Amino acid sequence: MPSSKTPAGKIDRRLLAAASFVRRGAVFADIGTDHAYLPAFLVSSGVVERAFAADINRGPLDRADENIALSGLADRIETRLTDGLCGLEGLSITDIAICGMGGELIARIINDAPWVRDGRVRLILQPMTKAEVLREYLISHGFRIVDEALAESDRVYQIICAEFCGESESYTPLELLLGRHNLERGGALLSSLAETLKRTLNARIEGKRVSGKEASYEEQILEEIKKREL
Numbered sequence: 001m002p003s004s005k006t007p008a009g010k011i012d013r014r015l016l017a018a019a020s021f022v023r024r025g026a027v028f029a030d031i032g033t034d035h036a037y038l039p040a041f042l043v044s045s046g047v048v049e050r051a052f053a054a055d056i057n058r059g060p061l062d063r064a065d066e067n068i069a070l071s072g073l074a075d076r077i078e079t080r081l082t083d084g085l086c087g088l089e090g091l092s093i094t095d096i097a098i099c100g101m102g103g104e105l106i107a108r109i110i111n112d113a114p115w116v117r118d119g120r121v122r123l124i125l126q127p128m129t130k131a132e133v134l135r136e137y138l139i140s141h142g143f144r145i146v147d148e149a150l151a152e153s154d155r156v157y158q159i160i161c162a163e164f165c166g167e168s169e170s171y172t173p174l175e176l177l178l179g180r181h182n183l184e185r186g187g188a189l190l191s192s193l194a195e196t197l198k199r200t201l202n203a204r205i206e207g208k209r210v211s212g213k214e215a216s217y218e219e220q221i222l223e224e225i226k227k228r229e230l
Contacts, residue, residue, distance in 0.1 A: 096116065139170075
């Protein structure tokens with residue numbers, strides 16, 4: 001395992017949860033890499049032999065290059081200046097992480113890269129916001145959510161693992177928000193996430209009541225939360 005003093009050892013619980021979905025022997029790509037902590041960890045740990053660290057901005061890639069060099073992995077991790085997944089087709093990439101972005105942006109990045117609609121490609125996604133929008137995009141565009149995880153750092157984060165299957169699925173509003181696999185698994189982190197969601201929903205309901213708007217969507221979700229005893 002990487003030393004905690006190396007860039008690869010600075011990985012946090014959120015990225016560790018994402019790393020757990022990367023398949024051994026994969027050709028890995030980290031989109032929006034920033035410091036390249038995730039690819040450095042995966043290569044140093046022997047999970048993958050080869051990785052790409054991509055970002056749309058030069059500054060994050062400069063930091064990534066520095067950390068890759070400090071880890072002694074410059075021959076195994078290549079940085080790419082690119083918008084999302086553009087230009088990465090043809091590199092035999094099998095596992096892709098897109099972490100730390102809004103759910104709508106992640107959906108746009110996936111939508112702009114038709115080559116990921118290949119049953120051999122795995123997507124590992126960590127939306128900062130709008131997880132429900134990302135899940136809705138995935139299940140309505142032929143992707144199957146094969147597993148999910150929750151991780152706690154300064155807040156509870158959701159990690160979604162998906163693969164293209166060509167079929168659509170149907171999710172309830174609560175499953176879109178919190179994840180079907182997370183709801184089936186339960187646990188303290190799910191309870192914490194559900195509490196945050198309840199506060200948000202109650203605030204929306206109160207706001208809609210003040211303005212005279214209907215809040216049936218929010219009330220439906222709260223009722224489902226109550227039924228599941230979250």
